[in-house]
Amino acid sequence: MTQTEPEHDPSEQTFDVVVLGAGAVGENVADRAGRRGLSVAVVESELVGGECSYWACMPSKALLRSGSVLAAARAVPGAAEAVTGGVAARAVLARRDTMAADWDDSGQVKWLDGAGIELLRGAARFTGPRRLEVRDAGTGAATTVVARHAVVVATGSEPVLPDLPGLATARPWTSREATSADRVPGSLAIIGGGVVAAEMATAYTDLGSRVTVLVRGARLLAGLEPFVGEAVTSALVDAGADLRLGVQVERVERDASGVRLHLSTGDVVVADEVLVATGRRPRTADLGLDAVGLEPGSRLEVDDRMQVTAVDGGWLYAAGDVTGRVATTHQGKYDARVAGDVVAARFSADGGGEHWGGPVEAAEPWSRYRATADHEAVPQVVFTRPEVATVGLTEDAARDAGYPVRVVRYDIGSVAGAAIAADGYQGTAAIVVDTEREVVLGATFVGPDVAEMLHSATIAVVGQVPLSRLWHAVPAYPTVSEVWLRLLEGYGL
Template identity: 55%
Template sequence: MSIPEETFDVVVIGGGPVGENAADRASRTGLSVALVESELVGGECSYWACMPSKVLLRAGAVRALAKETPGLRDPGAPDAAAVFARRDEITSNWDDSGQVSWVESAGLTLVRGHGRLAGERLVEVTLRAGTGSEAQGGAESGLGEAETGEAPAKRLLRARHAVIAATGSVPVLPGTPGLAEAAPWSSREATAADTVPESLVVVGGGVVGVEMANAYADLGARVTLLSRGGLLSSAEPFAGEMVAESLAALGVDVRTGAEVASVERPGIGAEDGGPGPVTVTLADGGTITAAEILVATGRVPRTADLGIESVGLDESGLGRGGALVVDESLQVTGVPGGWLYACGDVTGRAPTTHQGKYQGRIVGDVVAARYGTEAGDRSPTSGDPEPAVGQEGKPWSRYAATADHSARVQVVFTRPQVSWVGPTEREARAAGIPVEAVSYDLAWVAGASVESPGYKGRAQVLVDTQRRVLVGATFVGPDAGEMLHAATIAVVGEVPLDRLWHAVPAYPTVSEVWLRFLESYGL
């Protein structure tokens, strides 16, 4: 029996924050939009990543601040049960009804199920059991074909104009002997756990690894962090070094240059007693035993089951890790007709939620302007008749994702926090940008001495010595994430240093470091 096609102007595959932004913006010039989501509307960030992880880190950060502030008593170790309860509140107990209400209020059509490309402008959706043929809200779990004994129902969605892929990314599990069989945690299990393991081995020194090592050490676990290189390798070297020092002071056994050779865990699948402890054997022959193991060795774009072969793409047309290759308007290259777009982690360009939402806004605007009945003169070609030219000669335009290249931002919520915008010094020099790094010890700023007698922090900006503008900045210290946007504005706006000199920082705040940067550079 053939499945009848349902027609929309635009179909968005993926209902996380990136897909939501793309769908909302695409609908603003009268286009009908279907939003396809296989799990919870709101995606990884809302339920298993950004939001819950920051809650797990918050209590330890507040305790540390209290301990460092004269006149306050140590409030004691965080109450893990209360922290988990607050995490559950932030994630709405993994119920997406509120997000579904927003989707409906925005005039979008929600389709629950796994969406994949099935041909030109065609998306096949394998529905979640229990949803039938109608769009559904709530967070009910579906059963697959193997559990019900019946083939799952499907819907065919035909896009008149465009399909936007916002399918995100998935964790990478190394092929280490015994690792897959040891039932390791990914970031999902780490952020959704309801008990604190007595001990935890974290494999990976990136953002997830250092944040979860910090969080679980705060909550009372004995944590060992293993990293093949240094920590936070995508940031300036001093940032990872300061985080490593802080984690060690917290009691985390930080081992850089460590490589896992094998993993063993007895009792997996046993009916009684459950799994036993995990034993990790390192390449140097040493072993570590812990109650749980978290693997945080990176993520890859979610394209394995996107049906790219049905639209003429194969592995040779994909980017690193299987990413969809896109131009500055987020249109996927290599697809005849130019109807397929992508945004967020699936593009491999800048895998963070905020950068993905930025891409979602751009691609939504592009689609709305190109195809919307109310678009008027807001087309990508006529909307910015004389766009400003930014770094690398790329035009600054609401229809071009240029910030993915020159103004990517990142915040790591460890203690101390780490934040940066633009390239590192090494990346800038490799790109041929003539830069001078200007560093400053944040503890020397008056505002820092007011905050805490034991304040530790460091900041650095990169000056393009030819154009005399900032191209990058890094901050490490308490609440460093809140200091980042001023730097982002300076980088995106390409504010000349002579003009930046007249931006007077308030006294006594840590932001006075901006004056010190300019003085150190010679202004």
């Protein structure tokens, strides 16, 4: 811990590092910075653990898992005979409650305590560089908090409600209500075609809702390879969801019969609840960003050290959704590790020289002080059925970035391991190859239970392992991973 200067104001608290937001990202920043001896405080106005723990990753995957394992069992004769009926909705919701720790953050608070990190409960606003006012939501009492060295903003993001007539008063669900609902609506309309929309359509169809998905664009999961959206769409339709592509909602109203959504086509969809999943924005509106020369509500653009580029002095950092770089928990945690390590290396007594990658200022890409993977090596899993697992660049993105590209696709169902895994296994794998360096730029897997196959591709992409070497990475027989062999053969090996 650096030496504490004399405090002049008793109501003022000083820490080496102040982290705004105690979600997974903020926790990781605090942990990494604190490990090297800096005093760290995190400021949180809601639950410690953040969106991911209570209203996103954990509860959403808990809602999806029961349907997933039942579907897997139904696809294998010898097991299928023992499966009678669908998911038990009440038990799914109860398990979801457990996975969300019953929305009680005492476990995570205990973890912070154990790590020696100070928790300040309240809402933080900048009053100047390295100075914040933290206001307790209950009492309204304000404290001044000073960061001796660095402030890291990790306040995440919040859903954006589109400006649709009647929507705001129709009590729409956002991802929070969808992941924390304590009953299953008889019918659910979902506006949106991204990850939240696709996952919640799958979960609520499993749970017995009649689900209607209203997608503005021409396909689901539009940022991914086109065959992804096709596969998920067709599976959702088979499962009984009503999926409408290329439609707009023009107006919404809620009456005694539920929510009525008036579409651009003239159709009206009536549902008990409506989930709006059309996007998120950085949660920076109420941080007093103007006091440090930034625009409230804007995203905090950072360099690969996670330092906010528009602020001088090397004291302001950001990580996670708030940066607008990548909006997933795992990549936010990755950014958090970089941010925490950079802050620790710069400001702790032992510096950064002896750690991997050399001194922080001179650090190269792919050192621990540069979030290099954010650019072209980001993984993502969508826990729909089929699952979707992607990393790196899509074909289009790779071409746009100027790479000479060849794509190899293979029908996963043709692999022996897939035939064993499930009768009628349907899936697709694709790799995007840089034909000049002969490395994998991106990979996409769609199919039952492909989530755990992704990390192989992530290591190949991040490690820039040449195809000629991947040839020697033998997939065990008969696993589904043997699709790797087929992909390489498809390239010509």
